[in-house]
Amino acid sequence: MNFRVTKSVVLAVAAAATMMSAGAFAQDKPAAKAPADASASRWDIFAGYSYLAPHGTVQVEQSDGSIQPVQYKSVNVGAIFSGAYYFNKYVGAQVEIGEHEFNGSLGGQDNDSFVTGAAGLIFRYPTADITPFAHALVGAADIGGPEHEADTWGPALTVGGGMDYNTPLFHHHLAIRLFQADYEYMHADFGPVEFGGRANINAARLSAGVVWHIGSIVPPPPVTLACSASPASVFPGEPVTITATADMLNPKLKAVYTFTGEGVTGSGTTATVATANLAPGSHTVKCNVTEGPKPGQSADAQATFTVKAFEPPTVSCSANPSTIKPGDTSTITATGVSPQSRPLTYSYSATAGSVSGTGASATYSSAGAASGTVTVTCTTTDDKGQSANSTTSISIEAPYVPPPPTVSSLCSLTFDKDKKRPTRVDNEAKACLDDVALTLQSKSDAALAVVGESTAEEKAPPKHAKKHAVPEDFAAQRAVNAKDYLVTEKGIDASRITVYTGTGDDKKVEDYLVPSGATFDVAGATKVTAEVKPQTRKPLAERHHPRKKAAAAQ
Numbered sequence: 001m002n003f004r005v006t007k008s009v010v011l012a013v014a015a016a017a018t019m020m021s022a023g024a025f026a027q028d029k030p031a032a033k034a035p036a037d038a039s040a041s042r043w044d045i046f047a048g049y050s051y052l053a054p055h056g057t058v059q060v061e062q063s064d065g066s067i068q069p070v071q072y073k074s075v076n077v078g079a080i081f082s083g084a085y086y087f088n089k090y091v092g093a094q095v096e097i098g099e100h101e102f103n104g105s106l107g108g109q110d111n112d113s114f115v116t117g118a119a120g121l122i123f124r125y126p127t128a129d130i131t132p133f134a135h136a137l138v139g140a141a142d143i144g145g146p147e148h149e150a151d152t153w154g155p156a157l158t159v160g161g162g163m164d165y166n167t168p169l170f171h172h173h174l175a176i177r178l179f180q181a182d183y184e185y186m187h188a189d190f191g192p193v194e195f196g197g198r199a200n201i202n203a204a205r206l207s208a209g210v211v212w213h214i215g216s217i218v219p220p221p222p223v224t225l226a227c228s229a230s231p232a233s234v235f236p237g238e239p240v241t242i243t244a245t246a247d248m249l250n251p252k253l254k255a256v257y258t259f260t261g262e263g264v265t266g267s268g269t270t271a272t273v274a275t276a277n278l279a280p281g282s283h284t285v286k287c288n289v290t291e292g293p294k295p296g297q298s299a300d301a302q303a304t305f306t307v308k309a310f311e312p313p314t315v316s317c318s319a320n321p322s323t324i325k326p327g328d329t330s331t332i333t334a335t336g337v338s339p340q341s342r343p344l345t346y347s348y349s350a351t352a353g354s355v356s357g358t359g360a361s362a363t364y365s366s367a368g369a370a371s372g373t374v375t376v377t378c379t380t381t382d383d384k385g386q387s388a389n390s391t392t393s394i395s396i397e398a399p400y401v402p403p404p405p406t407v408s409s410l411c412s413l414t415f416d417k418d419k420k421r422p423t424r425v426d427n428e429a430k431a432c433l434d435d436v437a438l439t440l441q442s443k444s445d446a447a448l449a450v451v452g453e454s455t456a457e458e459k460a461p462p463k464h465a466k467k468h469a470v471p472e473d474f475a476a477q478r479a480v481n482a483k484d485y486l487v488t489e490k491g492i493d494a495s496r497i498t499v500y501t502g503t504g505d506d507k508k509v510e511d512y513l514v515p516s517g518a519t520f521d522v523a524g525a526t527k528v529t530a531e532v533k534p535q536t537r538k539p540l541a542e543r544h545h546p547r548k549k550a551a552a553a554q
Contacts, residue, residue: 040089040126041213048177048209050078052100052114056201058190060147072146072201073112075100080180080207084122089217094122094135096158098205112145114186114203116156131175134161141186149196154188164211173213180207221248225299227287229273233306235340236280240273240305242266246289253291261285273305280309311339312386317378323395324366330394332362336380347379353396364394371398405515407449407522410436413509415478422458422507423477423535425485429509433482436511437490445516448486448497451525452479453504475501476528477535482509484534500525
């Protein structure tokens with residue numbers, strides 16, 4: 001089917017394009033620009049004026065019967081229409097119809113005509129002010145002429161491009177195509193040479209007009225990404241989970257997540273951080289999501305977490321018992337606690353004595369330690385080298401020292417009844433000495449001090465004594481006689497008995513028990529020399545009474 005337009009239609013379209021162009025540029029104020037973020041149109045409908053300059057020949061039979069090549073002429077009046085549907089902001093499909101027909105009434109040869117119909121791809125780069133574009137079309141051309149050749153269809157190829165100016169008119173729906181320049185190749189087979197033969201036409205086409213934008217391509221919303229760390233604070237060795245949450249993803253595209261950071265491993269929307277070798281402080285993991293498989297929209301985010309330093313352990317220390325005797329032991333108990341349950345070791349020291357053991361319980365020995373207070377230090381250390389100390393005290397009692405032995409008084413012997421024998425050990429004195437002997441026998445390590453006393457009268461020399469006569473030492477004799485009784489009558493070892501004279505003014509003998517280790521230190525006591533010998537103890541002589549004799553005589 002052939003398409004034709006009249007000269008008036010072509011001129012009207014051209015005039016409209018020219019007027020709108022002039023109106024747009026003749027405004028007093030600069031044309032308002034489309035918003036920078038305005039979306040590109042979904043449809044573009046173009047109509048305008050077109051000039052075609054074909055280059056090619058056909059064989060035409062002349063009136064003299066000869067066949068001569070005839071050139072196609074330029075067509076100054078033409079119209080062009082196209083519609084483009086864009087798949088996205090940059091690429092679309094286009095259908096285009098062009099008509100260029102030479103009218104003989106305007107001069108030149110009659111019957112040069114070109115009607116083309118083609119379809120193909122169009123590429124554009126829309127901006128707020130201008131939109132350059134390029135297209136490649138494949139279709140057919142209905143070619144007539146140049147000299148009465150019948151209209152014939154043949155293949156046609158079109159490659160070219162142009163530029164549109166985006167006006168603010170009709171809310172930015174109207175644009176002016178400043179130019180469209182195309183190269184067209186057309187082929188027609190008119191039959192035998194005498195009817196035209198084959199025509200291979202290379203043509204240049206220039207066009208201008210108006211473009212109407214319909215609809216819009218809403219750009220996909222930007223992809224968003226949130227990244228979080230759980231838990232936000234850990235100790236070295238505790239894992240951290242990183243979770244990436246993306247929004248506004250294209251469900252038709254596969255989302256690819258990546259994580260970057262020290263110790264980070266994982267895939268999909270989660271990753272794990274190994275913190276065993278991380279230094280204490282704040283750490284950051286970078287997260288990224290990209291729509292794939294080809295590079296598409298992407299978003300970045302990051303998550304932070306803190307690695308805390310291990311807390312040092314604590315320890316308490318106790319001793320049981322806390323008071324011991326010299327040489328005794330006490331059990332030391334250390335109770336260590338690590339806030340992060342780290343393994344603990346124990347050690348001990350003491351200011352005196354020694355501690356044995358390396359576990360939570362040890363033994364303190366007071367051997368070699370002086371009496372008093374001893375401080376025991378318990379130390380616990382974790383596997384990170386952090387330690388804590390605690391102390392406990394043990395009181396070591398002073399060793400028992402028995403009181404020094406003291407001299408004790410035993411019974412006393414009196415010598416004031418026998419006037420004639422004032423140093424004789426009588427029966428009453430014997431009773432006392434018998435008790436003394438029993439005491440010495442029960443205390444075999446004790447000694448006996450016997451202290452004799454005499455009166456001042458006894459110490460004075462006798463009135464009728466010879467000059468330079470030594471008075472009798474009654475005190476010494478009494479002590480020696482008492483010792484002699486114990487030795488001879490009671491079998492007491494003589495070496496255990498020491499005799500003394502005292503300074504008292506009395507006729508008696510005092511007996512003192514001297515335990516082992518004690519010192520006899522009675523004031524005024526003087527040892528009796530060996531010159532004083534014991535007196536033989538004789539029984540008393542029978543007394544004669546005159547009355548008894550007279551009675552007997554009768």
